[in-house]
Amino acid sequence: MKITTGLNPYGLTWYLGLQGAGTPRHNPNGVGLGGFIRLTQELGGKAIELWDGWLRDKSDAELASLRQRLDDLGWKRVISSGLQQGDMDMLIRVARALDARFIRVALTPILCGDRAAAGQRWHELVRSVHEKLEAAVPKLEAADVVLLIENHQDFTSRELVGLCEEYGPHVRIVFDMANTFPVAESPLDFTRVIAPYVRHCHVKDYRVHFEPDGFRLVRCPSGDGCVPHKEMFDILAKHNDEMVACIEIGALEARHVKLYTPEWWHGYAPKEAEALAACLLAAHKNRFAEGDDWRTPWERNADHELIEYELGQYRKSAANLKALGLM
Incomplete structure (x- = not known):
C-alpha cells in the first residue's frame, strides 16, 4: 500500500493560535495556516489537513491561489470540520475549489467514550448524525466528494461501518x-472491523496513565506510545x-476514560470479556508508572513551554514514522 503522509493541525493548537482563541489564555502570536504549511514542508510531509476556519471566509481568488500553492508542492489535501457545526455547502465549495476529494468530520462533541455523561443528549446526537448524513449525501454525490467520518471517541467500529453501509460510497471513514x-x-x-471503509488516517498515539476508575490518555509523539501503527x-x-x-498529536488536555465505573457503559452494547481484555492489554505498552506526572504543560499552566512541546512532538513523530517506513 502506498502511504502519503503529512500533518494534521489539531496537536499544534497553541503554536497555530487555535487553543483558547478568544479567551485570555491563548497565543496571540499563533502562526496560522502559513506557519502550518511551512512546518509541513520542514518535516517532509506530502499531505495536509486544512481546518475549515482557515478557509470559510476566503474568496474564490484566494482559494485558487492556495490550490496553486498546494499543487506546486504536490500535496494531497483534506478539508476538516465537524458534522454538527460545519456548513456542508461551504465545505463542498471549498473542497472543489482546492481540488480536495475528502472532507473529514467529527460526528459529535462527545469525548472519552462518555455517552452516559451526555444522558438523553446522546440519543439526540445519534439522530442528528443520521439526519445530517442523509441531507449531505445527495450534495456529496453531485460534487463527487467523499465525506470521511471520524472515530472521534464516540462511535464504535461497528457503528461506523453501519453508517458507511447505510449511506453509501460517499460516506467513508477517517x-x-x-x-x-x-x-x-x-x-x-x-x-x-473498519479496514475496508478507511480512506484517511490520523497517525496519533497515546501513553496511558491508569486510574482507579479507568485510565487517562496522554498525548505523546506518534510511535512513542501504545498504538501499533505498523501492524x-x-x-x-x-x-x-x-x-x-x-500525523496528529492528541489534545493538550488528557482524556479521562472512566470505563471501570458502571455508569460509563450506559448506551453501549454488551461487550465480550476477551475484547475488553485486548483493549486493556494494549494500553499497557509504554504506559506511565504509578506516581509519574502525566500532565501536559497546558495542564500545569506552563504556557511558556507549549510551543517547543508541540513542535518537539511533531518532529519526533515524523522521525519515528520515517524510521518505520510510514513517511
Whole structure:
C-alpha cells in the first residue's frame, strides 16, 4: 500500500493560535495556516489537513491561489470540520475549489467514550448524525466528494461501518488510530472491523496513565506510545492500494476514560470479556508508572513551554514514522 503522509493541525493548537482563541489564555502570536504549511514542508510531509476556519471566509481568488500553492508542492489535501457545526455547502465549495476529494468530520462533541455523561443528549446526537448524513449525501454525490467520518471517541467500529453501509460510497471513514481506547476497543480489533471503509488516517498515539476508575490518555509523539501503527497499516493494506495519512498529536488536555465505573457503559452494547481484555492489554505498552506526572504543560499552566512541546512532538513523530517506513 502506498502511504502519503503529512500533518494534521489539531496537536499544534497553541503554536497555530487555535487553543483558547478568544479567551485570555491563548497565543496571540499563533502562526496560522502559513506557519502550518511551512512546518509541513520542514518535516517532509506530502499531505495536509486544512481546518475549515482557515478557509470559510476566503474568496474564490484566494482559494485558487492556495490550490496553486498546494499543487506546486504536490500535496494531497483534506478539508476538516465537524458534522454538527460545519456548513456542508461551504465545505463542498471549498473542497472543489482546492481540488480536495475528502472532507473529514467529527460526528459529535462527545469525548472519552462518555455517552452516559451526555444522558438523553446522546440519543439526540445519534439522530442528528443520521439526519445530517442523509441531507449531505445527495450534495456529496453531485460534487463527487467523499465525506470521511471520524472515530472521534464516540462511535464504535461497528457503528461506523453501519453508517458507511447505510449511506453509501460517499460516506467513508477517517481512522484516528489512537481513538479506539476511548470506546474500549483494542487498536487491532478496531482496525480489522473498519479496514475496508478507511480512506484517511490520523497517525496519533497515546501513553496511558491508569486510574482507579479507568485510565487517562496522554498525548505523546506518534510511535512513542501504545498504538501499533505498523501492524494497523498492515491490516489496512489488505483492503487499500493507497492511503492518505496525517500525523496528529492528541489534545493538550488528557482524556479521562472512566470505563471501570458502571455508569460509563450506559448506551453501549454488551461487550465480550476477551475484547475488553485486548483493549486493556494494549494500553499497557509504554504506559506511565504509578506516581509519574502525566500532565501536559497546558495542564500545569506552563504556557511558556507549549510551543517547543508541540513542535518537539511533531518532529519526533515524523522521525519515528520515517524510521518505520510510514513517511
